[in-house]
Amino acid sequence: MTNQITGVNGPITGWLDGHTYLIGLMAYPIRHSMSPTMHNNAFAKLGLNYTYLCFEIGNDKLASAVDAIRTLDMRGSNVSMPNKKEVIKYLDKLSPASEMCDAVNTIVNDQGVLTGYTTDGIGFVQALKAEGIEIKDKIITLTGAGGAATPIAVQSALDGAKEIKMFNIQDDKWAQAEKNVQTIQEKTACKVSLTDLSNQAAFKQAIAESDIYCDATSVGMKPLEDKTLVSDPSWFHKEMVVFDTVYAPRTTKLMEVAQAAGVEHIFNGIGMMIEQGAASFKLWTGQDMPTDYIREIMFTDK
Template sequence: MWTKKAEKLFGLIGYPTGHSMSPTMHNEQFRVKELPYYYHAFNVHPDHLKEAVDGMKALGVSGFNVTVPHKVAVMDYLDKIDEEAEIIGAVNTVVNENGQWVGYNTDGRGYVDSLKRVIGDQLKESDILVVGAGGASRAVVTALALYGVASITITNRTVAKAEEIRRMLPENYHINVLNKTDAESQTSTYDVIVNTTSVGMYPHVNETPWVSEGLKRGCLCSDLIYNPLQTRWLEEAAANGANTINGVGMFVGQGALAFQKWTGIEPDTDRMTEVVVEELGGKKSDAYR
């Protein structure tokens, strides 16, 4: 256990936060990097969000993460919002910069980093299908578009929500919107398929968000869910010859970027991954498959 007196305090605000693995992940990195810092999860009811943010500043907190249900509402109480976070319409990381709260969104870029770890520069040439049009989809689509992938198609039960995401980005980003039936008919054309919905998450582990047959040879199926570590969809996709990646990579990626913004230090993402997977009851090999 790291025993030095904490010189800086970081944290997480959400409701609830008891399930979060962020404290374990970040405090382990503070220990490994020999930084006298501490990370704590704060359970903040939506009715007290403004008071919580003001209190964090009054206490001299150096930065904090934001999780559901506060990612959008917190923007009203910050001093500045990063351009990418403005586009996404949500903040998940706040940094105390010279006494001002500056909001960022590291979810999307954290996800892109996790994909690059698996397929490298091939990501630039990929035709990608994104399933879902919620907050996670907005972050993923924005980051993939800014990274410059070949094309992005969004499909969702409510097409109008997918259209909202397309409209928030310039036309030159090559973003298409299809209903589920039309998107399924083109399954064999996608290099990467991303599930950004909660379909298949514990306890509804027998549900699947997308077909697992007719996938393009070498397709990468990516599920943002990490509980369970291997969703039924990923298992079925792997059985049909696809490569797969679960949501641990995105969770670690967004945390690593937050860590860098707070400390200016590159974290050990391999160790962060091990800590998260161990917390979930898995082993290291479960992180990227």
């Protein structure tokens, strides 16, 4: 017998019984997250006996929350701000990418052994791969040094990017950007540099020399939806990729500038969001998330 579960997109079919595996999302605040809708619909589509729930957990409750993963024999959990770095001290093992990023967004529980992973960078790489674009041997200009930019830089380097030209303002993320450069240089063969974003001449030249430009900042998202770090279409060339990690609004100011330049490959962050979730899904279940189905029910404009 199955139960009917009603989500934001209507009823979905799944199981909730004595054998259901529990997966969580631990962050604060987190009630706005679309992850439960994505994962629970994917579980139901594949007939998997899992359920995914949000838990508003900050650093003050994180130790006991992670202990609960073991105690309750949860299959695992996603982790978001402000816990991505703090959670590391409570885990048993880290993936190579998580070690390099010094951050975790996915925990997998294998019989009480908790391993931390970061799937955000995988999401970026896989979103491009789904469009027939490979990271290997590409030159990338990347803006930002925070929770999205760091795993994007690390995973791109691990997957064979030729060069990453990083740009950021000298804010509280600058030290993290410097650490990213050092880590990538030590652990991979990728050439990497960091330049102050105020150096607009260097920024323009970097984009001109790149195969991919990725904006991994919050510029373009509310309340900055009318802003973009690149406002001149002449900075772009038609054959390149322009990727904005923002997905609300669907078409950002950066994307409009790229469209005006005639850029052939322009993407928002929806694909990255789905693919990072799919990577976590695979770690927990061993199965591929039905990403086309998830995109259709969650992101197709009605």
